[in-house]
Amino acid sequence: MNDVILFDRDPRYIPRVAAVHDMCGYGKCSLTAAIPILSAAGCDVCPVPTALFSAHTRYSVFTFHDTTEILDGYLDAWRKENVDLDGVYSGFLGSAEQVAIIKRLYADYPHALRLVDPVMGDGGEIYATYTPELCEAMGTLVDGADVLMPNLTEASMLTGRTYPGQNIDNAEVNGIIDALLALGAKNVVLKGVDRQDGIIRNYVASATSGASGKQEIAHDKLPFMTHGTGDAFASALCGAVMAGRPLAESAHIAGEFVRHAMESTQFQPNHTERGVSFELNLDELTRLVRR
Template sequence: MSVKLYDRNPRYIPRIAAVHDMCGYGKCSLTAAIPILSAAGCDVCPVPTALFSAHTNYPVFTMHDTTPILNGYLDAWQQEDVALDGVYSGFLGSADQVALIERLYHDYPNALRLVDPVMGDGGNMYATYTEELCKAMGRLANGADILMPNLTEASILTGRDYVGQNIADAQIDETLQALLDLGAKNVVLKGIDHNDGYLRNYIVNAEEGVSAKTECKHEKLPFMIHGTGDAFASSLIAAVMAGRDMTEAAQIAGEFVRHSMINTQYQPDFERRGVSFELNLGDLTKLVQLD
């Protein structure tokens, strides 16, 4: 039985703190989280971890680390009695920012902990990441209501070797178990590719264990696009906050990304710029439309 994490009151708009960077150009992080979650009827409260002129897949970009301002930022939230239903964390600008997310967990103990441990892809860490930051990121796995790593990030978190996207069923089970052993309550392992024309995501919860994992399979398109992980995580959380169970939410997210990628291929510089999901946001709004 798949886990349902949020019981949605159809008239209530849940508030989600999105702890991510902001890119001026290139669709990822907050420029994905804000519109995607908003389309599904969530109030997105950004906590910008860094300001980029463009994401790190571009050869030229500027980065401003916002760590020095964030404690004051959260102090102000406390003074205004801001209420949160979830804390969604992604790309971080420094290892010190992990403590800021942990502060949010302390300040909002009833909020869902939604962790996309954005650290790398294809076996490589992102350009601005360090070993210290990756190690600190691992602290967020313990107690995560949802942990959503790709295989590169799962390898970093668990100290396992990255062996590529085409891993055997036994390796999938071992990886899922290692992630649960870190203290995650639910895990979505993204992007397994058996070279058979499909991409697979695996969902498991700590109570039922790896033997009860579920698989979501999606048609693989003949091109890759930067930022699909952020779009997937944001749409999965959107579906969870719309009251869908974990397996259904993962299936919705995978199809949202696939449909968005189909439209994206007609945009200039599409492989690098990111997922053009604007034409597909209505699919998420349908999850929470009132009669």
């Protein structure tokens, strides 16, 4: 594929992005990641909190508050104040009904980029608060997505396939990507193929070129894993896209940002549960827009 630029940014302009995600009081994910990462990339982040958690769902004890009932009024207030948006970046949802909230944003801001991280699960498992109804509703956001960013678990759920594990060959990658494009995604970034060779691979493809024209983005794999890398990657990718960088380049920037952040993370207490510590690496994203 030819690397596509999705947002033509005036270097003097700060784009506004609605981040439709949950907020965790403890644990580095969702809005806790999206707000600082997108801000570092020069975006005005407009949070739409889909749920409030005391901590993310990898912890054995957490509180969960679904915010569905307040969101229509929340967006009504935006319209009354003539809030405008350049992008809608969606992630973790609190209920199936919240898909309608995202579609309302699409209707209210038809010119805004649709940046969809279909957060549903990882490692072949669905997240604790997700229902079959929510997963089915999430699938309706694929059609028309300017960028769809699933991991292999989520890609399998969206396409009705059995989760194949992380070690898949090129033919399986092509089959998954083409299936996602057939559902209406304009561009796909498939995350986290791990062939146990010390490399993590992400794949970028567009509807115009299909899976046969995909680009492979490879990064060195670190010898440990931690929570929140998917949210950090998606947020950094969205930030790079809104900085005017081409999509495949944005995926590379996001992957390197996460790798460098993980190198910092290993020295932090309780990092396996708490998540990726990206604070010391935010300057990588600031450099994308620094004049």
